[in-house]
Amino acid sequence: MAATVSLDFSKSSRPFFSEEHSMFRESLRKFIEKEAIPNFEQWEEDRLIPRSFWKKMADQGYLCPQVDPAYGGLGLDFGFNVIICEELARVGAGLGGVNIHNAIVVPYIEAYGTQEQKKKYLADCINGTIITAIAMTEPGTGSDLANLRTTAVRDGDHYVVNGQKTFISNGIHSDLIVVAVKTDPHAKPAHKGVSLLLVDKDTPGFSRGRKLNKVGMHSQDTAELIFEDARVPVSNLLGAEGMGFPYLMQKLQQERLLCAVGALVAAEDMLHLTTAYVKERQAFGRSISSFQNTQFEISEMATEVQIGRVFVDDLIVKHMQGQDVVTQVSMAKWWVTDMARRMSSRCMQLHGGYGYMEEYKIARRYRDIAISPIFAGTNEVMKIIIAKNFGL
Structure with a gap:
């Protein structure tokens, strides 16, 4: 008689995970069983995951574990972010904002940020003081990033930003947003006019629109972002101008x-x-x-x-x-x-x-x-x- 086959394929041979990865997963799973699973249905009803959960994640070392120890991180490999993604996804897709912060937004700062930007932001991204988001999608522009319409015009030591973004995950909680803008609307080809700016939540002229009411992922906060003559310091340019795309x-x-x-x-x-x-x-x-x-x-x-x-x-x-x-x-x-x-x-x-x-x-x-x-x-x-x- 044939042996019964397990349907949990995630437990199959995965040689890229070491014993250290396994211990990390076990620790994270226990944390989630205590802090997330009993509360998740309420968070779905509330349409928001509380910042207190983010802080608890940070306290256990589950935020941005890949960041260089020089900036307060653990210097762990991508496999640890995969584990965080997998374990949160087992509870529900609404917890995906953590992965956006850990493995999508913060890596932009790690890769393209100046030393000053890294020192200013990374430690707080790790300790849960800063929650990040990335703003690409616009009301009239989804996947066509080269033709986005949010503009950033240089005015002395600032960029003056005007435009709207929508469907932004972590849009309500975010303290720091990587925003894709057009610094040169006339660039040919169009993608050479795209740049990235780091926008703090207290930036004059920046505001949040609606918290969007989605079909699913209810506990994942998703919002519109509005820029009306928002003044962003030139020092918050991420990487080189025109290299955003x-x-x-x-x-x-x-x-x-x-x-x-x-x-x-x-x-x-x-x-x-x-x-x-x-x-x-x-x-x-x-x-x-x-x-x-x-x-x-x-x-x-x-x-x-x-x-x-x-x-x-x-x-x-x-x-x-x-x-x-x-x-x-x-x-x-x-x-x-x-x-x-x-x-x-x-x-x-x-x-x-x-x-x-x-x-x-x-x-x-x-x-x-x-x-x-x-x-x-x-x-x-x-x-x-x-x-x-x-x-x-």
């Missing part, structure tokens, strides 16, 4: 890889929830897991999740080695998020009417995963990148 392109590899990681964890969780449910649920006098259709559905989904796990883990290794895997990451971001979105519908169907009830976790997974093929560059854009890199 290549900076964004360089860092989007890591962001999109983390999108794939989060979607894969969601898919694994949906598979686990659904497999457990169909074994328990009775219909026509027997478990619905005994029906061939159910078995085929579970078999297909389990296979897709396993394929995704092998692919994503390989990309994690290559990314940690510093390889340029933009094409493959674009493939993973598209394929894994699309697979997870399809899975959410299939898993809800197998739950029957109960899958449509909010007390069942699959309902939240169904809502939350819907955005994954859209954010961090739509999956259509991922296919454009893939085709372009194949010379098409």
